[in-house]
Amino acid sequence: MFKSVLIAACALIIPATLSANSKKPNIIFVMVDDAGLGDFTNYGGKHIKTPVMERMAKQGLQFNNAYSGNAVCGPTRCTLMTGLHPGHAIRRANKSLNGLLPLSSDSVTVASVLKKQGYATGGFGKWGLGNVGTTGVPEKQGFDLWYGYYDQKHAHNYYPSFLVRNSKEEPLKGNANNKKQQYTHYLIEEETLKFIDKNKDHPFFCYAAWTPPHGQFVIPANDPNLAYYKDKPWSQTVKNYAAMVSLLDAGVGRILERLEKHGIAENTLVVYTSDNGANGQFIKALNSNAGLKGGKRSLYEGGIRAPFVAYWPGTIKPNTSTDALVGQLDLLETAAEMAGVKNTPPNDGISFLPLLLGKQQPSPHPFLYFEIYEGAFQQCVRMGNWKGYRKGLKDPVALYDLSKDPSETTNVADKHPDVAKQLETILTREHSPTPNYKAPDHAKGAKKNKNKKNS
Ligand SMILES: [Ca+2]
Known part of the structure; x- marks a missing residue:
């Protein structure tokens, strides 16, 4: 879908615009x-x-x-x-x-x-x-x-x-x-x-x-x-x-x-x-x-x-x-x-x-975290090619491998429980409680559907 990766180990160019003078x-x-x-x-x-x-x-x-x-x-x-x-x-x-x-x-x-x-x-x-x-x-x-x-x-x-x-x-x-x-x-x-x-x-x-x-x-x-x-x-x-x-x-x-x-x-x-x-x-x-x-x-x-x-x-x-x-x-x-x-x-x-500048970031993002409260509460995390998603703070994480499944159709948490656990830890840690929004422990119907694929 996208252009291939072209960031190579190219020579470092220091732009004149960033020099001190x-x-x-x-x-x-x-x-x-x-x-x-x-x-x-x-x-x-x-x-x-x-x-x-x-x-x-x-x-x-x-x-x-x-x-x-x-x-x-x-x-x-x-x-x-x-x-x-x-x-x-x-x-x-x-x-x-x-x-x-x-x-x-x-x-x-x-x-x-x-x-x-x-x-x-x-x-x-x-x-x-x-x-x-x-x-x-x-x-x-x-x-x-x-x-x-x-x-x-x-x-x-x-x-x-x-x-x-x-x-x-x-x-x-x-x-x-x-x-x-x-x-x-x-x-x-x-x-x-x-x-x-x-x-x-x-x-x-x-x-x-x-x-x-x-x-x-x-x-x-x-x-x-x-x-x-x-x-x-x-x-x-x-x-x-x-x-x-x-x-x-x-x-x-x-x-x-x-x-x-x-x-x-x-x-x-x-x-x-x-x-x-x-x-x-x-x-x-x-x-x-x-x-x-x-x-x-x-x-x-x-x-x-x-x-x-x-x-x-x-x-x-x-x-x-x-x-x-x-x-x-x-x-x-x-x-x-x-x-x-x-x-x-x-x-x-x-x-x-x-x-x-054509360089690698010295410390790239280990993950990106999101939460939102529009209609239902949602949380997600992107880490490498993995994506974790859930609708309740204590619900199991649905796991997607974006390298094989960019449209997030198949939950592979059962196949990669260690990755799912890692993402769950991030989702739990990165959410800071606030009196301005209410994040539910469980999505509506989550318990009933927790083993269902494609959540
Ligand atoms: Ca907009």
Whole structure:
């Protein structure tokens, strides 16, 4: 399904950008919303035009075992910003027993770490980690500027009457009285590019938390990306979804053009990824989960395996890929290393900078851990090619061998009891109890079904 592993023991290249006397590298992290692995041609997608991600993979590094922070928006963003995995993070579901949980006043984020190093920090799109008036607003979490949506539900609407800039509402007159004249992604992309223009001579961190193809599946009828799909035998919703993914992809292309124009492409790392797996209707119509099991909200691979490419001309060796386990939780440590920060607060991430430089990570992830509370509680762990999954803290672990069974169809715990036991120990250890969520000891019906395969 993926390009073969090409990370070889190649000669170490120390980029000029990381030497002591040169300017600190810029970081652009583009995270689209709800696009699945199978929506991108470089991950085997067949239906949607995504030439920019494909080109970035050809000219950069493609990650074949990258994971989103979690399987839905809020928890993914929390893990991304703090480096804390979902067993340690404050947000482990969109909702909690105690309402919408904002980041706390003592949270450390990618943006706050970089801001301390003199970076300009801007975020564009959906924040989702604290509404106006809370401790979690982005301008209290290290961002100089945030433009877009603070509230997750607000972000479902592409024609709202306002967007938010540093906690202040900015009316969109073109959308007043239910007119639909200002499609928010156009505005958010424009602000992203403006931020890059403004900071072209200064180290910056740009978090493009762009909202398509999530929420309402709408795009202006005259958007050129719709033309690619007009004759497809799909519903209008599916055509709109495909056009929204192509719109994002083209937008990332405009970011790359802007970097070239300013002569800063070689001093800028661009990562392009998605926050969680695809929605069911697109999995059915477009194979948006690339044949993996499950989608958004699920801790099977289709919910959390993420498209993830890194592009940094002159530093990343072109047309390389890696099977190393990485997660969006690794951004904080990676950014810190790039900015020369020695002491980061305890977190679960590991810098992937060595992989960008063609080296092995000195201490790669022994495992990646997830938990979520969307509908049913779920826990999972990926360790090497093994995947453990369960729905209750005291339930037996279902074990899958992803090297032979990437779609997680056959529970092989009975054949490998030692591995199942090892993963069970990790699942038990990595879950820290919290008053905000209730993790059950047993999944509904688990006792009855505990010997059943394919759980
Ligand atoms: Ca999402």
